[in-house]
Amino acid sequence: xxxxxxxxxxxxxxxxxxxxxxxxxxxxxxxxxxxxxxxxxxxxxxxxxxxxxxxxxxxxxxxxxxxxxxxxxxxxxxxxxxxxxxxxxxxxxxxxxxxxxxxxxxxxxxxxxxxxxxxxxxxxxxxxxxxxxxxxxxxxxxxxxxxxxxxxxxxxxxxxxxxxxxxxxxxxxxxxxxxxxxxxxxxxxxxxxxxxxxxxxxxxxxxxxxxxxxxxxxxxxxxxxxxxxxxxxxxxxxxxxxxxxxxxxxxxxxxxxxxxxxxxxxxxxxxxxxxxxxxxxxxxxxxxxxxxxxxxxxxxxxxxxxxxxxxxxxxxxxxxxxxxxxxxxxxxxxxxxxxxxxxxxxxxxxxxxxxxxxxxxxxxxxxxxxxxxxxxxxxxxxxxxxxxxxxxxxxxxxxxxxxxxxxxxxxxxxxxxxx
Numbered sequence: 001x002x003x004x005x006x007x008x009x010x011x012x013x014x015x016x017x018x019x020x021x022x023x024x025x026x027x028x029x030x031x032x033x034x035x036x037x038x039x040x041x042x043x044x045x046x047x048x049x050x051x052x053x054x055x056x057x058x059x060x061x062x063x064x065x066x067x068x069x070x071x072x073x074x075x076x077x078x079x080x081x082x083x084x085x086x087x088x089x090x091x092x093x094x095x096x097x098x099x100x101x102x103x104x105x106x107x108x109x110x111x112x113x114x115x116x117x118x119x120x121x122x123x124x125x126x127x128x129x130x131x132x133x134x135x136x137x138x139x140x141x142x143x144x145x146x147x148x149x150x151x152x153x154x155x156x157x158x159x160x161x162x163x164x165x166x167x168x169x170x171x172x173x174x175x176x177x178x179x180x181x182x183x184x185x186x187x188x189x190x191x192x193x194x195x196x197x198x199x200x201x202x203x204x205x206x207x208x209x210x211x212x213x214x215x216x217x218x219x220x221x222x223x224x225x226x227x228x229x230x231x232x233x234x235x236x237x238x239x240x241x242x243x244x245x246x247x248x249x250x251x252x253x254x255x256x257x258x259x260x261x262x263x264x265x266x267x268x269x270x271x272x273x274x275x276x277x278x279x280x281x282x283x284x285x286x287x288x289x290x291x292x293x294x295x296x297x298x299x300x301x302x303x304x305x306x307x308x309x310x311x312x313x314x315x316x317x318x319x320x321x322x323x324x325x326x327x328x329x330x331x332x333x334x335x336x337x338x339x340x341x342x343x344x345x346x347x348x349x350x351x352x353x354x355x356x357x358x359x360x361x362x363x364x365x366x367x368x369x370x371x372x373x374x375x376x377x378x379x380x381x382x383x384x385x386x387x388x389x390x391x392x393x394x395x396x397x398x399x400x401x402x403x404x405x406x407x408x409x410x411x412x413x414x415x416x417x418x419x
Contacts, residue, residue, distance in 0.1 A: 012214055015314055070219070086108045086111060094341060094357070108223065111147075121152075123216060124151070141167055149178035163183070190308045237269060239378070240360050241377075272325055281312065333362065337357040
């Protein structure tokens, strides 16, 4: 599908110093260096004239339907994998369990490589091709890596993936089967991130890391654009997002703001950002009002185990602008939410994917969110990404002999109707 693209982009803006930067093959502010995260700017008057309900009704149901709000070249071929327009389910039994009035789950595990990160990688691959790169690379604890490997494979672009030692085996297997060159770094995610950046600078690879690449966040914001279009006037009181580097909640919040500005939703939902208890530097900065202090990240939710998040300013700004809040949850609460989300909502999410459900339950319990308010939680990745955590959350099967009496004895007290 071809359509409008960078013609609607007016430039880039540094989120640290506030200076404008010309659009192009640039990732951070030239004046601020690696800490100068950039944000893509658009001519919203022109966007409003081209993007409306009538025009959207004629477009395919994927994230390219929002071409005017994406920094991609007009007419450039899109990757063939269908990304975006993931389903939103209402989950009344889970709502009752966590104390929400109404609860919706947006299942981004339905994307091609089973995670939210496909949204960013699809844009990243297009930008790499636009800028003439012959290889694309990223560092990741898992999902960004597998999404890049899959999207790059779909267009024949070689990919190099840097992963920390803690990356789960199923995610590593995904990378290898897609044909990526996988570099397992003997160290933390932060060390893998830094090595990837140095390799990109030395070898001329395109750096897909959404922590510093402004164009990748634009792909992530399509979840916010979709939530607005899918919910319309019934947009929930809260949108809940798990937080690692900060660019996912930053992107979703930007997408919601843009759709409000364009008249698709009557009001902005408040944002609740959720971090793991021992990987929560953004929450601490949000609460203290001071600069970010890196931590040693430790959590079962590997996809948000980020001790030195690069996009923390964006995350805090978008949460504050929505009059929202941030909260932490421990690993036991995350695993409990993994179980409840599947059993009561029918959606199987990985630990980072369901951390939002854990955060919602805790936010209601402590009064951050009022009982009866409505919420939508973005489930950012499939539970099949981390089977070991799923086994911990779900427990063990019943082992029985092939005998009906033995079966009946084993089922006793399990809550299964026997008559």
